[in-house]
Amino acid sequence: MAPPVHITFLGGLGEIGRNCAVLELEGRMVVLDCGQMFVDDHYPGVNSVLPDFTYLLDNADRVEGIIATHCHEDHIGGLPHLLPDLQVPVYGSAFTLGMVRGKLEQEDLDFKP
Numbered sequence: 001m002a003p004p005v006h007i008t009f010l011g012g013l014g015e016i017g018r019n020c021a022v023l024e025l026e027g028r029m030v031v032l033d034c035g036q037m038f039v040d041d042h043y044p045g046v047n048s049v050l051p052d053f054t055y056l057l058d059n060a061d062r063v064e065g066i067i068a069t070h071c072h073e074d075h076i077g078g079l080p081h082l083l084p085d086l087q088v089p090v091y092g093s094a095f096t097l098g099m100v101r102g103k104l105e106q107e108d109l110d111f112k113p
Contacts, residue, residue, distance in 0.1 A: 011035070011051035017074040020051035029059060031066040031088075036077030050078045053085070060086055068092035071099035080107040 005025050011018030017037025023030045036048040056063055065088045068076050079090065079100060090100055090111070104111045 008055065010053070010055065011037070012074075018049060018051050018078070019075050020078065022055065024062075027062060028064055029056075029062045030064055031056065033069055033075040034066055034078040034082050035072070035074040036081075037074065048077065050081055053078075053082050056082065057085055063088050065089045065091055068096050068100055071096045076100055076103065080104055080109055083109060 003026050005023060008022045008024070010020040010022065012020060012033075012035065015037060017035055019033040019035040021032040023032060034051070036050055038048055039046050063086060066079070066082075068079075068090055069092070071092075076096070076099065080103060083090075083104065090097065092100065101111045
């Protein structure tokens with residue numbers, strides 16, 4: 001029997017934004033998207049909300065990379081907040097990676113495609 005694949009959602013369920021999931025197989029982890037959620041006027045002073053990265057940071061040695069499915073902010077907007085603490089490659093289409101590169105350069109962060 002094939003080993004089970006575990007999927008853990010860190011955001012994006014029951015809401016628009018914060019899309020982030022972790023796929024786990026045999027102790028190895030891949031992150032699927034790392035988005036942010038924009039908030040409305042009900043949260044004065046708050047510009048965006050991020051997924052809870054605690055699980056990823058606690059298991060950083062098992063994370064092999066991040067797959068960015070496309071370049072909407074709800075799928076890549078959290079990368080500048082996660083990548084300084086989780087040095088892993090980011091995978092995606094050439095267009096998406098170009099947008100990720102621009103986003104990270106705005107924050108003076110290195111980019112590892």
